[in-house]
Amino acid sequence: DAGVIQSPRHEVTEMGQEVTLRCKPISGHNSLFWYRQTMMRGLELLIYFNNNVPIDDSGMPEDRFSAKMPNASFSTLKIQPSEPRDSAVYFCASSLFRLGTSGYNEQFFGPGTRLTVL
Amino acid sequence: AQKITQTQPGMFVQEKEAVTLDCTYDTSDQSYGLFWYKQPSSGEMIFLIYQGSYDEQNATEGRYSLNFQKARKSANLVISASQLGDSAMYFCAMRERTSGSRLTFGEGTQLTVNP
Numbered sequence: 001d002a003g004v005i006q007s008p009r010h011e012v013t014e015m016g017q018e019v020t021l022r023c024k025p026i027s028g029h030n031s032l033f034w035y036r037q038t039m040m041r042g043l044e045l046l047i048y049f050n051n052n053v054p055i056d057d058s059g060m061p062e063d064r065f066s067a068k069m070p071n072a073s074f075s076t077l078k079i080q081p082s083e084p085r086d087s088a089v090y091f092c093a094s095s096l097f098r099l100g101t102s103g104y105n106e107q108f109f110g111p112g113t114r115l116t117v118l
Numbered sequence: 119a120q121k122i123t124q125t126q127p128g129m130f131v132q133e134k135e136a137v138t139l140d141c142t143y144d145t146s147d148q149s150y151g152l153f154w155y156k157q158p159s160s161g162e163m164i165f166l167i168y169q170g171s172y173d174e175q176n177a178t179e180g181r182y183s184l185n186f187q188k189a190r191k192s193a194n195l196v197i198s199a200s201q202l203g204d205s206a207m208y209f210c211a212m213r214e215r216t217s218g219s220r221l222t223f224g225e226g227t228q229l230t231v232n233p
Binding site: 031042043050097105108 | 153155161162163164165168209213218219220221222223225226
């Protein structure tokens with residue numbers, strides 16, 4: 001079975017450029033998460049979707065960041081314009097969420113995109 | 119307040135010995151789940167083990183077990199018979215019933231297994 005797929009795996013760009021990160025969740029999963037990991041701040045949840053609808057975007061740093069999920073099998077995280085402080089590893093994760101439970105629905109993570117903004 | 123606290127930034131263990139990685143949590147929910155993830159140097163996040171707040175027995179998965187002490191709000195990960203491949207960063211995380219799908223992660227513990 002294919003896991004969560006992220007592309008690109010590595011991205012190097014210059015300050016001011018637009019960056020688009022892509023994610024394909026595991027088929028059948030209905031929740032999708034975008035995380036950012038840095039040495040300073042650890043693993044931060046940026047936004048998550050249930051059934052393609054954004055539920056909580058309180059972790060999105062600022063208006064330069066936007067995320068979309070046009071269908072159940074694809075999501076993007078866009079940074080425009082990018083800044084050096086956006087350099088981090090960005091993870092996408094998916095899970096099968098069942099309403100009313102706190103139970104066994106672990107998140108499966110993609111391999112991450114290592115973003116470097118010069 | 120921190121919801122997940124991992125007080126050990128780094129831990130060392132000799133190969134074949136057991137090691138305990140600490141995790142304490144803070145929640146007012148009665149229903150919640152606790153997770154441990156492993157992140158090797160290659161960067162991927164690997165799910166290890168899960169414990170539900172209503173589970174009466176400690177979770178076990180192969181060499182991993184979770185020492186769940188609900189009254190103390192701790193969910194320590196025990197790795198038995200450590201292997202060199204266990205060297206990695208380990209994250210404790212919690213999902214609360216009132217927080218939907220959201221997982222809150224601790225800061226992690228870097229485990230090094232020495233030969």
